[in-house]
Amino acid sequence: MPPTSASHRxxxxxxxxxxxxxxxxxxxxxxxxxxxxxxxALSQGKALPTELRASYDKLKSEIDAExxxxxxxxxxxDDEYGDAGWNDPRVCVTTSRAPSSRLKQFAKEMKLLIPNSxxxxxxxxxxxxxxxxxxxxxxxxxxxxxxxxxxxxxLIVCHLPLGPTAYFTLSGAVLRHDLEGGAAPxxxxxxxxILNQFQTELGRRVGNILKCLFxxxxxxxxxxxxFSNRDDxxxxxxxxxxxxxxxxxxxxxxxxxxxxxxxxxxxxxGTLEMKDAENEYVLRPYMxxxxxxKVL
Numbered sequence: 319m320p321p322t323s324a325s326h327r328x329x330x331x332x333x334x335x336x337x338x339x340x341x342x343x344x345x346x347x348x349x350x351x352x353x354x355x356x357x358x359a360l361s362q363g364k365a366l367p368t369e370l371r372a373s374y375d376k377l378k379s380e381i382d383a384e385x386x387x388x389x390x391x392x393x394x395x396d397d398e399y400g401d402a403g404w405n406d407p408r409v410c411v412t413t414s415r416a417p418s419s420r421l422k423q424f425a426k427e428m429k430l431l432i433p434n435s436x437x438x439x440x441x442x443x444x445x446x447x448x449x450x451x452x453x454x455x456x457x458x459x460x461x462x463x464x465x466x467x468x469x470x471x472x473l474i475v476c477h478l479p480l481g482p483t484a485y486f487t488l489s490g491a492v493l494r495h496d497l498e499g500g501a502a503p504x505x506x507x508x509x510x511x512i513l514n515q516f517q518t519e520l521g522r523r524v525g526n527i528l529k530c531l532f533x534x535x536x537x538x539x540x541x542x543x544x545f546s547n548r549d550d551x552x553x554x555x556x557x558x559x560x561x562x563x564x565x566x567x568x569x570x571x572x573x574x575x576x577x578x579x580x581x582x583x584x585x586x587x588g589t590l591e592m593k594d595a596e597n598e599y600v601l602r603p604y605m606x607x608x609x610x611x612k613v614l
Contacts, residue, residue, distance in 0.1 A: 332479060353381050398480055399530055406533040407458040409435035412448065418468040420493070425463050427494055427576045430504050431543070431556060432461070432531055446591040453479050459531055460590065463488075473580060475527055476590040482598060484527050485584040486552075494575035502572035505558050508535035514546040520599055521547060521614035524582055541574075547614045552580040582614070 352370055356377055359366050366374060411429045413421050417440065429437035436457075440448075452460050457478055464472030470491045476483040494501040511532055516525040528545055535541075544555045555577055562568040581601075588595025599613075 349377075349380075353377055357381065398477055398482060399526060402526075402530045403534055405458075406434050407531060408456065409459045409461055409531055410452050410455075410457045411435050411437045411461045411463070412440050414462065414464045414472075415440055415442070418465060420468050421463060421465040421470055423493055424470045424491060424576065428461060428463060431576070433506070433508050433533055435461075449476070449478070449589050449591045461531070462590070470578070474590065475531065477527065477530070478589065481586065481588040481592070481595065482527065483586045483588065483590050483595075484524065484582065485586075486580040486582055489579045489581075491578040492576060497573060497575050497577075501575045502558055504574055505541045507539045507541045508533050509541040509543040509556075510535050510539055512542060512544040512546070514544065516545075516547050516614055518612075518614055520585075523585070523598075524552075524614060527585075545580075550581060550612060550614050552582070552614075554578050554580060 352373070355367055356370060356374065358364075370377070409432050411425055411432065413425050417425070425437055429435050443451075449460065460474075460476040460478060462472075462474040462476070463470055464474070470488050473486040473488050474483065475486075494504075509532060511529045513525040513529060516522055525545065532543065540559050542557045542559060544553075544557070546553045546555070556574045557571045558574055559569050559571050562570060582599070583601040585598040586592070586595045587598050
């Protein structure tokens with residue numbers, strides 16, 4: 319069903335509001351820094367900084383009215399993932415055009431991997447048509463897998479309706495039927511997410527993009543999805559575990575698959591079809607040096 323003009327107007331309005339809120343982030347950061355300096359001066363019994371004395375009364379009243387949730391400035395990340403954890407994500411999984419049988423199988427396994435996801439055939443749909451249809455169908459994310467000569471080599475994660483869009487290269491993809499010893503049965507339980515070694519601000523940003531593809535699990539879930547970062551290369555693993563007897567510390571892992579390696583090369587502040595969207599991060603050739611390699 320083609321999107322209506324009302325839907326187009328709504329999406330354009332949401333985008334304008336988002337860009338306006340994003341433009342205010344620098345002013346919010348400046349005000350937050352002023353409040354932080356006032357708090358430190360009051361807690362340490364020191365004199366107020368000279369440049370803040372004129373605005374002290376106004377800032378002090380704002381400080382008194384703030385709680386723990388609002389004492390930090392809001393950012394565009396709060397708009398993008400403001401409802402994360404409240405509502406379960408709905409993910410659309412698709413492929414590039416004219417996919418090979420191996421890429422189709424990889425997309426099927428990604429659909430089984432991500433709870434509440436739906437796999438659709440790409441067909442001849444353009445990117446803008448695909449994104450618009452996902453928005454009107456209330457999907458929260460769009461995942462596109464790509465290939466070169468039948469080997470999966472690209473993964474795009476687009477958060478809807480405002481972005482961001484993260485681009486990853488894939489390597490070493492091993493499908494479930496290729497695992498040594500066979501794969502464990504695929505569980506439908508919501509998995510626990512392990513994010514290992516995402517230590518920088520950009521790393522936490524990437525970890526947030528990846529974990530928000532999955533709903534909040536139950537505490538007793540025995541399914542685990544791991545994203546482990548090492549030198550900016552992210553290893554993906556998928557396991558279920560079983561406790562042996564009554565010993566809590568003795569656990570046996572069974573690999574479910576698929577497995578692959580990822581590397582981030584771009585984050586765009588917009589959705590997949592926005593060619594003029596601002597880049598938050600781009601991997602450049604000169605960044606592949608030993609002293610600058612670790613950005614996550």
